[in-house]
Amino acid sequence: MPPFFERLGFVGLSYREVGFDGLGSLALPDDLSQRRELAAALGAELVYLSTCNRVECYVLLSEPAREGELRERAQALFARRGVEVRSEQLRVEVGPRAARHLFEVCAALQSLVVGETEIAGQVRRALGRARSEGTAGPRLAGLVERALACAKRVRRETQLGELSLSVSSLAVRKINDHFGSQGPRSSVVIGVGDMSRKVVRTLKAQPGAGDILLVNRTRSRAESLAAELGVRAASFEELRASPPERFDLLFSATSSREPLVGRSLFARRRPGSQTVVVDLGVPADVHAEVADLPGVRLVAMRHLTLLAERNSVLLQGEVARAHEIVARELRVLEREAEGERLVESGLETLFADGLGEVASEDKALLRSFFSGLVGRLARQPQGAGS
DSSP states (O other): OOOHHHHEEEEEEEHHHHHHHHHHHHSOOSOHHHHHHHHHHHTSEEEEEEETTEEEEEEEOSSOOOHHHHHHHHHHHHHHTTOOOOGGGOEEEETHHHHHHHHHHHTTSSSSSTTOSSHHHHHHHHHHHHHHHTOSOHHHHHHHHHHHHHHHHHHHHSSHHHHOOOHHHHHHHHHHHHHOTTOOSEEEEEOOSHHHHHHHHHHHHSTTOOEEEEEESSHHHHHHHHHHHTOEEEEHHHHHHSOOSOOSEEEEOOOOSSOOBOGGGGTTOOTTOOEEEEEOOSSOSBOGGGGGSTTEEEEEHHHHHHHHHHHHHHTHHHHHHHHHHHHHHHHHHHHHHHHHHHHHHHHHHHHHHTOTTSOHHHHHHHHHHHHHHHHHHHTSOOOTTO
16 A cells, blocks of 8 residues: 555635635535545545534545645546535645644644634544444545644644634624624524534623523523523524514524525514624525624624734744644654655565565554654754754
């Protein structure tokens, strides 16, 4: 089998290539069969990552990974789902470049908000799913673990974690800009993910925290989180059947394939009401028509990009230090890979020339010993530039 790095690949898209609405149409439903179909279509082990600003596949093939073949396989899969993806929209990397992208993603260097804190948890959950569903073996899973460990180093050795913000933090900032420190008196929060949880906790901590209704398509999930956070719960069907007469804030962050919030949800609002609507769904949870309603101010993902860009300018020095840490970790990986290649070729020659009768378990022990030795040597400091 070819060496590890030769078989490694990445294919994906982000909001930068297709926009937030386009990205939502490309994400897979949260379904095991869909992820297994994706792994089969790519002909590889797979760790599938879908967030509010990216859809990515990290793959390990049995043969050398080739950019053209990965791109064609991905486009064919999207075409079968009725979605057209142009060749230039797909980012494809193989070998060390694929590893670099993974490490930069885990360290939040590729995020909408550089240095944000949520991506590492999202990658860790994606890895957990891949392991439990059997789409990723130990080598690919081990690489993702190395990338997550590198992300911890970045947060420990730079100030990115202290100075940066997450997407939900930017949304909270926009909410605070409108309502001030007292907060909204009546809020509806749709979704039970990390971003919704963070927003509810922020609202609860404000001095003027008022009524908060947590809504989810599955009522039991809303009830579970609402009990933990000390707020009310409802299903989305209940909310749609009896929308409140007043809500100052509506926050939504779900993975729904269709918009959830339309004009009807505002039908019973009192005349003269003012409502801030924050939509972090990908694709959008809120129909565009809502922005035209009197007294409604819509804040969507695209509105947060300017804040994110301003934040990244302030972090340039820390970002450079983070890239140096990633580069050092990748050099270790490449030395390990080269060492493994040399060990394998050397042992194969040795077995063929003079040790052909060595038992298979003894060959395995020799491989393990020399691979471990090479790994320790690869991790030794290599000078100031390493």
